[in-house]
Amino acid sequence: MSSVCDIHDLEQLARRRVPKMFFDYADSGSWSESTYRANETDFDLIKLRQRVAVDMTNRSLKTTLVGQEASMPVALAPVGLTGMQHADGEILAARAAAEWGVPFTLSTMSICSIEAVAEATGKPFWFQLYVMRDRGFINALIDRAKAAGCSALVVTLDLQVLGQRHKDVRNGLSAPPKFTPKHVWQMATRPGWCLGMLGTKNRTFGNIVGHAKGVDDLGSLSAWTAEQFDPTLNWKDIEWIKERWGGPVILKGILDTEDARLAVETGADAIIVSNHGGRQLDGAPSSISVLPEIVDAVGDKIEVMMDGGIRSGQDVLKALCLGARGVMIGRAFVYGLGAMGQPGVKLALDIIGKELDTTMALCGERQVTDLSRMNLYHSSQDQRG
Amino acid sequence: MSSVCDIHDLEQLARRRVPKMFFDYADSGSWSESTYRANETDFDLIKLRQRVAVDMTNRSLKTTLVGQEASMPVALAPVGLTGMQHADGEILAARAAAEWGVPFTLSTMSICSIEAVAEATGKPFWFQLYVMRDRGFINALIDRAKAAGCSALVVTLDLQVLGQRHKDVRNGLSAPPKFTPKHVWQMATRPGWCLGMLGTKNRTFGNIVGHAKGVDDLGSLSAWTAEQFDPTLNWKDIEWIKERWGGPVILKGILDTEDARLAVETGADAIIVSNHGGRQLDGAPSSISVLPEIVDAVGDKIEVMMDGGIRSGQDVLKALCLGARGVMIGRAFVYGLGAMGQPGVKLALDIIGKELDTTMALCGERQVTDLSRMNLYHSSQDQRG
């Protein structure tokens, strides 16, 4: 553990501990994965301004996200199947987030249910909502999240149709799932993971099975899911969701300035610039590359967060400099979870927090909320352009 | 077959089933293959605009090409030696195209003859014409295509002299062909392919041997072909071809705005922006990179199609956004054919169709004919430039 220097080290550890089909599920993008890769590599194009001889004492990473205090401007993104990366995955991740003082977001497609996470964590968390055809089920989900004390609702907009992820197809993880000898082998070679799974009851989609109409087992689940993502979802749906929910609403999956303007009109509290981690529209630009123009368009009217490609505190800092109020990390915490459970999620947050803090200091800043485009380097040649 | 996710998977299967000399024939460009590669890689430079919260129901890929209905804006390109990728290759591909409702184009240099394809398919297809020195033979070809009920004539303009393909030279596939122990070995290791060939009579150039003057066997064919591509071909030839044919004429091989304007003056019905799949002028720009300026020049006067580098529905969509009425796929269907015959061609079309449909939805569009440059992403920095 002393040799874990960065998130990529956690990724390697997770690869060795999590059955291939579930590791691949996290570690994949749609089709050619070009957007998935650009999410990471486009951060490398952004350069930082080094400043020196500035008193760097009393630094702080504290901020607020939709009015709620956070120890740093980082939230845990909703990730489907988190509970398959490690037994009770959502619970462990939520606990680590609470320990650090940053928001955890529970996915609709989680293994542990809203109620299980709420009970085990004892702290408020955010709930992510997929809008499905069965509006009764959606209403019930919203009510359950409210009852569980969730502090914000993250509505995902970019999954009306499903982008194809080749790795999932090859691993038989597309709907309906097929269980083959290959899977037995993948699990048999990961005894630690299996042992954990034997010790928990959280082994299927906790928010859906037994809650959605007619979904009682894995078979009915896969049939139900395959046709539930709702292609008719549109801006008007946000209104009734917002009204039923009553609390802070965050719209996730905005990648276009036009959509950002429409999102503002819904009265939402924040948007998340996102391409679903490169898992939906392959060929879309990276999140970080579109962030500045979206901030320019609506940054004064709504909180703008982003996700996609964050693997270090330097990445977080670059997003903040470009106007993000905060970022969401998905794979970064999932690798930590797969590698070593709750302490792994905490370690991922420790790594990113320390990188962010040191990098901020070397940029000559002391308050994370003071970061701006002035902290980025543009060559004098670029500035002429 | 369930693990075939994309066209590249079909390519790998074809590589294992088709004798090397014929697989290489399809999988090659001229000289350094720089244009061949650019045809594919230049698609990656084009970014798509993701839109969300748009009602995406009732989507349609239907369009018309030279006035004829097509289930999607994709036609099968004329590919020489298609019948060597799989026994009766042209017949199988034509059947799959008819099944899908998209045009199939038969090459002059096909193995199965016009008549054989017409009889076996029972549906109209397009015929591709190489203009050769023997004008009597050309006239006869036109008449045969007419008699067979072909619904469009695709005249290829970019093969007056032959670009050198090193792989063909090394495989002894240049004229005159040489049959060596290496070829025996290549075929012996592909028993499925051989068995198919034994079961068909279509084993030489069906449109030429026995039809062109003095061409009765492989020996006379190779002598005849080597000197038949006509370097004097010019725009005036299009006039008499058009007149003799009487139906829709499509000019293939336009890569320059000047030539596009001259093509319009011939009264042709469509042009195909093409560099012959990177098999002729190595060093020419990719097809997709010149498409926009050609559309700007003549797009309001003639239907503009394109080919070269299409390996996915995302590629199709990008070409359509840049103004193409439709695209031609060559290697994409040939890989499917080599991999598994008629079902493989259908699978290639299924893959591309599904990719096109899902991608269109994620771009927030419902009608393939509504796609435009507005669906492409340009960073605000580019727009300033």
Next chain:
Amino acid sequence: MSSVCDIHDLEQLARRRVPKMFFDYADSGSWSESTYRANETDFDLIKLRQRVAVDMTNRSLKTTLVGQEASMPVALAPVGLTGMQHADGEILAARAAAEWGVPFTLSTMSICSIEAVAEATGKPFWFQLYVMRDRGFINALIDRAKAAGCSALVVTLDLQVLGQRHKDVRNGLSAPPKFTPKHVWQMATRPGWCLGMLGTKNRTFGNIVGHAKGVDDLGSLSAWTAEQFDPTLNWKDIEWIKERWGGPVILKGILDTEDARLAVETGADAIIVSNHGGRQLDGAPSSISVLPEIVDAVGDKIEVMMDGGIRSGQDVLKALCLGARGVMIGRAFVYGLGAMGQPGVKLALDIIGKELDTTMALCGERQVTDLSRMNLYHSSQDQRG
């Protein structure tokens, strides 16, 4: 030795002679090492103007640095732990520099003490100062450097907080250091190095142990160091340092035009454009890429030197053309030292000097001080831009 053509050859030799933990210490950057790599690769983007038919006799590399004569515009950079690359490393490097007639800079974090180097060399050298929390210790260091006849004080500004170098963490070289069987093995396989170490008394930080309050051994050193880099360091500190020192002051670690202007106001004699060899702010631009704008901002008011990425005389020449008065080489001489001790440092200087001289001639110049941006090539297209 006759086959050593360039600095990279010396690097390979050093890799085989120096225990991995110490070789890695030199051969590393912080976090993803992107700035570390850019320091080298950005030199490749600069093109030289070849001139011919110019009388190239009587060439000279001589110049002055902070008013002191130098045989060429190259100084040896301060490098921590130099004495771990080779026994008595600082002494050997200082002797080679004196032999060549170029400045050697002793690091605060050196193994051999100021006094030991002064005694063994008998020539003035530069002393590099880290500003630490214990101001009494700093005052003592300044006084010791003065007493030892040091001819310039290089104050490092970019190490108020420490960038993380993964290789050091993995090698257990971060504070507090851990000594493990891996280290025993690394040393046992480098017998020449070990033999040298047994023959010297210089085996710990000579300027600190026994000099700083309460630092008597390695244990107390590591505890002391970990908290000594001073985050409060600011421009006002330069004033009292300058006053106490009384001689030429060089400020190291400037990477921003704003900081360059502030540095001028301190009355310093020179600045060194530097990102600490890519070891601090990962994501900062390369030194060579920011040099021109800093020269434009303050080049007429102060001597501007640079370091970072220099591996050849061509690199030196490019920096001079862009306005540097001189450059510092770090790894380039450290590789020579690790490879073969004092003769290796001399060989590194010989290589760079000869490369610089020949390259200058091929650019049509005879005096190193005449080099300017006119000796760089910009395509006519760039000039239009």
Next chain:
Amino acid sequence: MSSVCDIHDLEQLARRRVPKMFFDYADSGSWSESTYRANETDFDLIKLRQRVAVDMTNRSLKTTLVGQEASMPVALAPVGLTGMQHADGEILAARAAAEWGVPFTLSTMSICSIEAVAEATGKPFWFQLYVMRDRGFINALIDRAKAAGCSALVVTLDLQVLGQRHKDVRNGLSAPPKFTPKHVWQMATRPGWCLGMLGTKNRTFGNIVGHAKGVDDLGSLSAWTAEQFDPTLNWKDIEWIKERWGGPVILKGILDTEDARLAVETGADAIIVSNHGGRQLDGAPSSISVLPEIVDAVGDKIEVMMDGGIRSGQDVLKALCLGARGVMIGRAFVYGLGAMGQPGVKLALDIIGKELDTTMALCGERQVTDLSRMNLYHSSQDQRG
């Protein structure tokens, strides 16, 4: 031989037939070889305009170079040690060039002497002159070239000091040469080459040994050469050389527009844009990248040729389109020579000639002298820029 498709195939054959030290001598650039590589790769950045439906009969590659007829606009460049690539190398190459109808240029540093080549070939060739300190020797060389009927004098300007080629240093081929067991081994494994060498008397520098003062054997040669390249060479020297010679003078090694203008003033007949094949100023731009601006500066006053990086007829065509009157090929013919002697040089010319002819046709041109920038493709976006 039938499988030799391009110049790279000849390169591979030569690598297997020529002792490493001599193959490496040809296949190397100075220092990091960045300019050597850019010479080739920069050609890939240039795109060609494909034109169709143009009558392409009656094509011709014929041109004149300094007023002399040439079957194609290609000359064989002066290459030192050509006679070490193959026994009697200069004679064989000169014969192949004469057979093809293109100029051959004999290097001052050739193995076969001026007289030996003249006698064996019976056709005029060009002579390349290195200006050395011993002006009496230079005068004698000029007189000998005149007496041998040489038809043009190529004066090399870019070798006043020598760029370092690491491969030569490592192979012991730098002055003075060292003969080691490694060399015996390199030759023993190339029996065909050795047999040839045993059958010829041309085994040392034919123009120098026995002709220059005091140079009687290899020992005195190496001592003499090492100090003979003249750093004082300047434009005034061209005047007396031109006067003594009396015939066409071509200045080789121009890479800068300023130098091109100065070259015009000397009254020379042609210049060759060259960076000595990337063997001198590493870091200089590629030849092809500076060609256009030099043509713009002096193209109307003097014939502009170029060399460096030509490996195909496509490369030749690109240089011609950018304004070169002709090109010189060095390595391209040397590989052919090393691979198979005189027929190999002829094959290299055949390959390049055929590539040039076919490519010209596909660009819609019939006369090599009609090629212009109009035959190059610039995207409409570039044109806006």
